[in-house]
Amino acid sequence: MGETSHVPKKVFFTKGVGTHKDKLTSFELALRDAGIAKYNLVTVSSILPPFCEAISKSKGIPMLNDGEIVFVVLSRNESNEHNRLISASVGAAVPADRSQYGYLSEYHSFGETEDKAGDYAEDLAASMLASTLGIEFDVNQGWDEKETLFKMSGKFVKTTNITQSIVVDKQGEWTSVLAAAVFILHDFEKDAQGNGKDDKPDNGKADSKASGEKNGKPAAQPSPAEKQ
Numbered sequence: 740m741g742e743t744s745h746v747p748k749k750v751f752f753t754k755g756v757g758t759h760k761d762k763l764t765s766f767e768l769a770l771r772d773a774g775i776a777k778y779n780l781v782t783v784s785s786i787l788p789p790f791c792e793a794i795s796k797s798k799g800i801p802m803l804n805d806g807e808i809v810f811v812v813l814s815r816n817e818s819n820e821h822n823r824l825i826s827a828s829v830g831a832a833v834p835a836d837r838s839q840y841g842y843l844s845e846y847h848s849f850g851e852t853e854d855k856a857g858d859y860a861e862d863l864a865a866s867m868l869a870s871t872l873g874i875e876f877d878v879n880q881g882w883d884e885k886e887t888l889f890k891m892s893g894k895f896v897k898t899t900n901i902t903q904s905i906v907v908d909k910q911g912e913w914t915s916v917l918a919a920a921v922f923i924l925h926d927f928e929k930d931a932q933g934n935g936k937d938d939k940p941d942n943g944k945a946d947s948k949a950s951g952e953k954n955g956k957p958a959a960q961p962s963p964a965e966k967q
Contacts, residue, residue, distance in 0.1 A: 744924060745924065746788050746791075746924075747788050747791050747810065747922035747923060747924055748790075748791065748792065748923060748924060748925060748926050749791065749792045749793075749794050749799065749802070749922070749923040749926070750787065750791050750792070750793055750794070750799075750920050750921065750922050750923065751793070751794050751795060751796045751798070751799035751800075751920075751921050751923070752793070752796070752829065752831075752901040752918075752919070752920055752921070753773040753774055753775060753796050753901070753918075753919050753921060754773055754827075754901050754902065754903035754916075754917060754918045754919070755768075755769040755770060755771070755772030755773030755774070755775075755903060755916070755917050756768075756769050756772055756903055756905050756914065756915065756916050756917075757769035757770070757771065757772055757914070757915050758908070758909065758912055758913065758914045758915075759912065759913055760911070760912050760913065761913065762817060762819070762913040762915070764913075765817060765912075765913040765914060765915040766815065766817065766915040766917070768915070769815070769915040769916060769917045770917065773917060773919060774796060774800055775809070775811070775919065775921060777805045777806070778803060778805070778806070778807050778808070778809040779806060779807065779808045779809065780809055780810075780811050780813065781808055781809065781810050781811070782810075782811055782812070782813050783810045783811070783812060783922070784812075785812055785842055785843040785844055785845065785864070785867075786840050786841075786842065786843070787831060787832075787833065787840060787841035787842060787843050787920075788840055789837060789838050789839060789840050790837050790838070791841075791922075793831075793833075794923075799921060799923060802923050802925070802927070803923065809921060809922070809923075810921075810922040810924075811919045811920060811921050811922065812829055812843045812845060812919065812920040812922075813829075813845065813917060813918075813919045814827040814828055814829050814845035814846060814847050814860070814917065814918045814919070815827050815847065815915065815916065815917040815918075816847035816848070816849075816915070816916050816917075817913055817914065817915040817916070818849070818907050818913070818914060819907065819910075819911060819912060819913045819914070820907055821907055821908075821909070821910040821911075822906060822907060823849060823850075823906070823907045824849065824850050824851065824852070824904065824905075824906050824907075825847075825848075825849055825904065825905060825906075825907065825914065825916055826847060826848050826849075826851050826852075826853060826855075826856035826902060826903065826904035826916065827846075827847045827856075827902070827903050827904075827916045827917050827918045828845075828846045828847070828856045828857050828859070828860035828900055828901065828902035828903075828918050829843055829844065829845055829846075829860060829900065829901050829902075829918040829919060829920050830843065830844040830846065830857070830859075830860030830861040830862070830863055830864035830865070830898070830899070830900040831843050831844075831861070831864055831897075831898065831899050831900065831920065832861070832864040832865040832867070832868040832869075832889075832895065832897075832898045833895070833896050833897045833898070834868060834872065834894060834895065834896065835893060835894055835895060835896045836894070837896075839872075841864075841868055842864040842865075842867040842868045842871075843864055843920050844860050844861075844863035844864040844867065845860070845918075846859055846860040846863060847916075851904070852904060853902045853903070853904040854902075856902050856904060857900040857901075857902035858882045858900070859882070860900045860902065861882065861886075861898050861899065861900040862882040862885065862886075864898065864900075865885065865886065865889055865895070865898045866878070866885065868889075868895070869885075869889055869892075869894075869895075872892075872894045874888070874889060874892050874894060876888055876889070886898060901918050901919075901920075902918055903916040903917060903918050904916065
């Protein structure tokens with residue numbers, strides 16, 4: 740098997756929440772809730788690579804090994820203040836031309852509902868992509884107006900977000916929330932020994948799913964909500 744490229748081939752989205760008297764342990768429990776505690780996570784900035792396929796968490800987890808170094812775009816938040824509302828969100832914006840890169844955004848907040856924090860994260864990612872694609876827009880417009888404008892341009896295929904919010908329940912105990920986009924650098928599922936079988940066709944031609952295309956056209960990516 741050849742060298743693994745450092746350009747991610749796949750991505751899945753996840754979120755989690757944890758509560759404990761220790762701040763660090765509450766974060767560990769949030770990682771466990773999200774299903775990514777058993778990896779060595781390395782946070783990266785917010786580019787969604789060309790042709791990077793969005794897959795479900797249930798499909799992505801078996802493609803990683805315990806202890807593997809895994810790159811993530813991660814948003815996190817924590818508080819030990821009773822009745823404090825906390826949120827963490829990752830937004831995504833996918834271009835219609837999948838040979839171009841998209842954007843992921845990290846956002847965390849206090850006192851915002853899951854919907855409000857998620858919309859803001861989605862707005863951030865979409866606005867960054869729009870500026871890259873040369874789409875003119877008013878930064879002071881609300882997200883609903885910008886979302887309509889961006890999609891009418893024909894240059895966007897999808898915007899979405901994954902968000903975790905919660906009200907801190909117990910006084911003095913730490914509650915952590917996180918949202919993450921988890922990158923996978925290869926196209927194969929690994930077994931317990933770390934061996935992998937490439938899921939591409941035997942003829943060596945790129946799988947249309949792996950390239951994010953169907954019948955030569957960009958395939959719509961499932962939303963993080965559909966991947967849980």
